[in-house]
Amino acid sequence: NAGVTQTPKFQVLKTGQSMTLQCAQDMNHEYMSWYRQDPGMGLRLIHYSVGAGITDQGEVPNGYNVSRSTTEDFPLRLLSAAPSQTSVYFCASSLIQGAAEKLFFGSGTQLSVL
């Protein structure tokens, strides 16, 4: 199994540009989420979804948009990139119920906004 796949691995944007970070999982997980990690810090939740058609905001949602049209995919859109969005972005997924609530993480996307 591929697990959680994120693309691209690296991206450089100019201020004001828009882009979409892709995330796909092949484990039939209901829950998917996006986090950002700034240097030397923990992860902050941006948006999450508990199933197709259902999304909700996390701790730091401003400047980001998500949609969940399928169980497998959960893209993150930066509407108008700002230098403050320079960060490493992680997508993660999990089953919802029972002991299998642990998150499986993608390998991350390193984003620089100039």
Added chain:
Amino acid sequence: SQQGEEDPQALSIQEGENATMNCSYKTSINNLQWYRQNSGRGLVHLILIRSNEREKHSGRLRVTLDTSKKSSSLLITASRAADTASYFCATRVDSSYKLIFGSGTRLLVRP
């Protein structure tokens, strides 16, 4: 402010010693999880403890949870150089699917 805060922020020990990391949180939780992150990589799940559990073991890992103090600790026994990583606690807030991470402890195990 973040739901979970780890203590200490950084820890340096000799191989073979035990490492203890603490996590405090603010609100009622459904479960608490610990993750490890090697430099530049995604996080890997280590162990999950539910709010009605007090202690859990997995190999060289021992996790305790004190809901009255809103705190948890992760003990790594007989540490190895390969345990060098950052360790994060994460809490699933009651009545929510959100998993909120703390700021992490950077562990260095010297050979």
